[in-house]
Amino acid sequence: MTDTTANGGPVLTTQDGTPLKVSLARALRREKMRSLVLIAPLLIFILVSFLLPIADMLFRSVENRIVADTLPKTVAALSAWNASSGELPDENVYAALHDDLLIAVDEKSHTRLGSRLNYELSGMSSLFRKTGRRVDRMDEGNYKEQFIKVDKDWGKVETWLFLKRYSPKYTPGYFLNAVDAEYGIEGIKMKPEDERIYLYLFWRTMFLSMVITGSCLLLGYPIAFLLANLPLRYSNLLMILVLLPFWTSLLVRTSAWKVLLQQQGVINDTLVWLGLVSNTDRIVMINNQTGTIIAMTHILLPFMILPLYSVMRTISPSYMRAARSLGATDWTAFWRVYFPQTIPGIGAGAILVFILSIGYYITPELVGGTDGIFISNRIAYHISSSLNWGLAAALGVILLSLVLLLFYVYDKIVGIDNVKLG
Amino acid sequence: MSEKDIIVSFSEVQKSYDGVSLVVKNLNLDIQRGEFLTMLGPSGSGKTTCLMMLAGFESATHGEIYLNGRPINNVPPHKRGIGMVFQNYALFPHMTVAENLAFPLQVRKMSKAEQEQKVKRALEMVELGAFGNRRPAQLSGGQQQRVAVARALVFEPELVLMDEPLGALDKQLREQMQFEIKHIHENLGVSVVYVTHDQSEALTMSDRIAVFNDGIIQQLSGPDDLYEDPQNSFVAQFIGENNKLEGKVTHVNGSLCDVELDDGTRLKADKVNVNAVGDRTTLSLRPERIEFEPQGLENIVKGKVEELIYLGDHIRVRMDVAGNREFVVKVRNRGQKRDLAVGQMVDIGWAADDCKALDFVQ
Ligand SMILES: Nc1ncnc2c1ncn2[C@@H]1O[C@H](COP(=O)(O)OP(=O)(O)OP(=O)(O)O)[C@@H](O)[C@H]1O
Numbered sequence: 001m002t003d004t005t006a007n008g009g010p011v012l013t014t015q016d017g018t019p020l021k022v023s024l025a026r027a028l029r030r031e032k033m034r035s036l037v038l039i040a041p042l043l044i045f046i047l048v049s050f051l052l053p054i055a056d057m058l059f060r061s062v063e064n065r066i067v068a069d070t071l072p073k074t075v076a077a078l079s080a081w082n083a084s085s086g087e088l089p090d091e092n093v094y095a096a097l098h099d100d101l102l103i104a105v106d107e108k109s110h111t112r113l114g115s116r117l118n119y120e121l122s123g124m125s126s127l128f129r130k131t132g133r134r135v136d137r138m139d140e141g142n143y144k145e146q147f148i149k150v151d152k153d154w155g156k157v158e159t160w161l162f163l164k165r166y167s168p169k170y171t172p173g174y175f176l177n178a179v180d181a182e183y184g185i186e187g188i189k190m191k192p193e194d195e196r197i198y199l200y201l202f203w204r205t206m207f208l209s210m211v212i213t214g215s216c217l218l219l220g221y222p223i224a225f226l227l228a229n230l231p232l233r234y235s236n237l238l239m240i241l242v243l244l245p246f247w248t249s250l251l252v253r254t255s256a257w258k259v260l261l262q263q264q265g266v267i268n269d270t271l272v273w274l275g276l277v278s279n280t281d282r283i284v285m286i287n288n289q290t291g292t293i294i295a296m297t298h299i300l301l302p303f304m305i306l307p308l309y310s311v312m313r314t315i316s317p318s319y320m321r322a323a324r325s326l327g328a329t330d331w332t333a334f335w336r337v338y339f340p341q342t343i344p345g346i347g348a349g350a351i352l353v354f355i356l357s358i359g360y361y362i363t364p365e366l367v368g369g370t371d372g373i374f375i376s377n378r379i380a381y382h383i384s385s386s387l388n389w390g391l392a393a394a395l396g397v398i399l400l401s402l403v404l405l406l407f408y409v410y411d412k413i414v415g416i417d418n419v420k421l422g
Numbered sequence: 423m424s425e426k427d428i429i430v431s432f433s434e435v436q437k438s439y440d441g442v443s444l445v446v447k448n449l450n451l452d453i454q455r456g457e458f459l460t461m462l463g464p465s466g467s468g469k470t471t472c473l474m475m476l477a478g479f480e481s482a483t484h485g486e487i488y489l490n491g492r493p494i495n496n497v498p499p500h501k502r503g504i505g506m507v508f509q510n511y512a513l514f515p516h517m518t519v520a521e522n523l524a525f526p527l528q529v530r531k532m533s534k535a536e537q538e539q540k541v542k543r544a545l546e547m548v549e550l551g552a553f554g555n556r557r558p559a560q561l562s563g564g565q566q567q568r569v570a571v572a573r574a575l576v577f578e579p580e581l582v583l584m585d586e587p588l589g590a591l592d593k594q595l596r597e598q599m600q601f602e603i604k605h606i607h608e609n610l611g612v613s614v615v616y617v618t619h620d621q622s623e624a625l626t627m628s629d630r631i632a633v634f635n636d637g638i639i640q641q642l643s644g645p646d647d648l649y650e651d652p653q654n655s656f657v658a659q660f661i662g663e664n665n666k667l668e669g670k671v672t673h674v675n676g677s678l679c680d681v682e683l684d685d686g687t688r689l690k691a692d693k694v695n696v697n698a699v700g701d702r703t704t705l706s707l708r709p710e711r712i713e714f715e716p717q718g719l720e721n722i723v724k725g726k727v728e729e730l731i732y733l734g735d736h737i738r739v740r741m742d743v744a745g746n747r748e749f750v751v752k753v754r755n756r757g758q759k760r761d762l763a764v765g766q767m768v769d770i771g772w773a774a775d776d777c778k779a780l781d782f783v784q
């Protein structure tokens with residue numbers, strides 16, 4: 001090699017003079033195209049059926065077009081109003097509201113707007129409903145008076161402040177709600193103590209998930225160890241037993257726990273029969289946190305065992321032997337030599353179980369009662385019962401960010417490339 | 423040899439894993455203090471099993487193993503104080519080289535200062551003084567090997583076991599490490615039990631070699647005896663190159679005997695492992711002991727040259743002798759041109775002492 005081709009010299013070229021990098025990239029492009037074509041169907045499917053809906057859903061956590069869409073003229077007129085003056089808006093605004101509501105009532109969209117605004121300030125739903133019923137009977141001119149006659153809320157500055165606050169197309173309202181704060185008349189503040197639920201629910205979700213992860217680890221580690229060290233014949237059988245739950249429906253397994261754990265259930269009956277528990281104070285093991293922890297530990301256990309097993313299987317028994325020949329007792333050999341080598345497996349299993357459980361829905365719903373439910377149950381409630389999709393989306397975004405944050409922290413501490421899943 | 427000179431003694435040891443077949447059959451073996459003893463044998467002959475029983479990772483099915491005169495069948499591995507080097511080194515991957523070496527000292531609760539000093543000395547012994555802070559994965563195979571040796575020695579055991587420690591290295595490195603291990607053994611005076619299935623390794627390193635086959639020690643002797651005086655056909659065949667001729671004993675005369683080969687050729691041989699006239703026997707003959715100018719030798723036969731292979735310092739001549747077409751003669755290359763040609767019939771000969779009459783195996 002000559003000096004010119006060393007660092008800082010001219011770039012290497014192929015025989016025909018194209019730079020080496022360019023022709024390499026060209027050669028690789030075909031391969032890349034081919035792999036792209038191979039994954040394209042799945043990619044498109046996921047994009048259309050999964051990613052786009054999710055993006056749309058998440059977008060709802062800040063989206064607030066309904067006010068501007070339903071009351072376009074009012075919103076425009078309100079922008080000229082000086083909110084800090086402490087005076088009611090002038091006649092223009094009321095006239096605009098009249099115009100807007102006439103159309104809205106026609107399209108029946110005023111009730112939707114009412115319920116949307118009711119999330120933020122109670123009383124808004126009935127205000128719009130009531131006003132909607134009267135608006136087409138109003139006379140031309142002097143709308144301000146007529147609106148105030150319909151409902152004296154229209155004569156309050158607070159109502160208009162509120163409308164102005166929620167007239168932009170995007171709002172932080174849902175997110176504030178999701179962390180137990182509100183964007184009230186006086187600005188952002190925490191809700192009164194007795195109305196706070198989400199922060200506590202987030203905390204409980206994290207805490208229960210940690211407990212579940214911990215118990216999965218405690219129960220799963222010995223099993224994985226056994227699996228990895230048993231002769232193939234037995235370990236295959238054991239492996240089938242570990243995988244068995246995967247072949248049974250989640251609902252069935254959760255229901256089975258109901259049968260086992262309830263107060264008239266198998267476990268309580270047995271304890272009573274054995275005389276360990278008196279018939280009058282049977283243990284409450286279901287519809288509370290205990291139920292959630294037991295059932296979810298059972299359901300998520302394989303996700304702990306499998307990564308642990310796959311790591312343990314690669315640890316040669318000669319390490320333990322070496323440690324013992326060097327003078328270590330069984331326990332020291334395990335703790336100083338074997339255990340540290342299983343940490344990547346513990347990391348993988350723990351993160352898998354934790355992330356799965358933090359977003360779990362079915363099982364807490366069925367066996368969690370009121371104090372054993374997770375944030376996801378609340379999200380589901382807002383999606384399907386209260387229809388407050390914006391709040392559901394905000395809660396979802398927070399949950400997602402939490403998981404990503406945990407991933408990041410985990411990566412900083414353990415290192416994601418230390419994780420072995422198989 | 424007094425009792426005190428024996429560090430390890432196997433007494434009628436048998437081992438079965440499955441309760442059906444014996445992997446080690448009635449092993450009796452005394453290992454002397456300071457000795458380099460090699461267990462040599464083909465794959466599956468039970469060498470590792472013997473080592474594992476000695477280290478305490480397998481229990482003997484029958485018999486007793488003594489260490490310094492004390493029975494150790496019920497002593498757990500960590501209390502035996504035996505150093506061990508594993509075939510795949512078994513260096514702890516999550517510890518640095520220095521931590522690996524300090525491990526046996528830590529579990530012995532030595533002071534930090536003492537640990538450091540011993541680790542340093544051990545690293546210097548294997549010429550890896552600058553590598554203490556590396557992880558095993560950052561070392562070459564040969565360096566890992568040396569760390570494994572240093573770790574097995576750092577707590578100053580009287581006895582070190584090595585199970586094919588050089589198996590994973592290439593030829594050149596293996597030869598260098600053979601030399602180094604041998605050197606360490608001589609300097610420290612530690613007893614070494616070494617397992618290999620590489621006979622040249624065994625011959626170069628050992629004080630004594632126990633040749634294993636099928637769970638039995640076939641022969642236990644020094645390297646030269648093993649080569650010069652094999653006690654049975656397995657050993658003759660396993661150690662070095664060997665020509666086999668089969669026949670029947672026709673006459674016994676003191677330490678010599680007459681043998682008639684299957685094609686009628688009559689030969690004189692050293693009577694090693696045959697009992698009586700009429701026994702079938704395998705004659706064993708080293709290729710370099712055969713002469714092309716056989717004047718005055720006890721055995722002279724005719725052979726046909728089948729193939730000549732030029733190997734620089736010597737020439738291998740493959741011949742057809744008494745019906746054995748794989749008969750090999752090694753001729754030293756003395757410079758003058760040999761007038762051997764393929765297809766030629768020539769006289770070859772050897773001394774009766776160089777021709778061992780051994781047991782007959784099918
Ligand atoms: N843990 C075990 N369970 C059952 N059989 C075993 C076990 N370990 C070894 N064996 C059997 O015992 C016999 C002797 O094995 P061993 O490992 O002692 O042979 P070796 O001489 O060390 O061979 P190699 O040179 O291949 O290492 C073999 O037939 C082997 O299949």
Ligand SMILES: [Mg+2]
Pocket residue numbers: 469470471585
């Ligand atoms: Mg072996």
